Amino acid sequence: MVVVTSAYESDQAGAKKLFAQAYNRISERLTRLVCIWVDAGYQGEGFMKWVMDTYHWILEVVRRPTDTKGFVLLPRRWVVERSFGWFNWCRRLSKDYEILPQTHETFVQVAMIRLILRRLA
Template sequence: MIVGRKRSIVTDTPGLLLAVLVTAASVRDAVAGTHLVGQVATAHPSVRKAWVDGGYRRHLVEHATRLGIDMEIVQRAPGTRGFTPLPKRWTVERTYGWLMFHRRLTRDYETLPARSEAMIHLAMTDLMARRLTGEATISWRDPTLRDQTPMPG
């Protein structure tokens, strides 16, 4: 039994969130992917191409094809060791990195998957609003910003 949660996301090419699904960690990627592909096909009918990692299986590719999405599995080169950015796949990893700037998402504080999904949507809304207004993204990791926070009292 695997304990914890798994966050599965679909992004567009710039890395903005199109769909999110939070499941138990024991749920296979292909099962979560089936739900996500259905969400994307319904909410974003103009999506015609998707790149996914090697955790997804052939039946998911066939399911996506039935929904009008050409899905390509991006594989690591044989013999590759350690971390290697994969073409197209790094966009999703970068989005996960942006989400981790929000302290509440660094741990799984939510008890319900729907609340966890809502927090991811809030984090992306904050990210997009900061980009539109030109504000710098405040990070709990930046020690200079922590020192500037006034102390109560």
């Protein structure tokens, strides 16, 4: 799913576009989705209430502990970072070679299929 947003848009504005596209395209596959982990850019009572009222999803902000310095492994955040690291093993995803966002999206899907098949084998 490709959502094109401007660099001047806030994270919340981009998330609204992404949620709307996802819900319109694959709402039948999102029936089990309950909680979405987000970073601090998505916090705010108004935005969280809008997501809950519109899509019935719960946004859970994963915050960095305030009393720590340096690198801290954040709960659930490492799953996304690990996945991005796996993409770097794929030559076409190691750099941004693609012109169309749809092509990049397809190669991300192929990379994830490859990873899943390797785990099943």
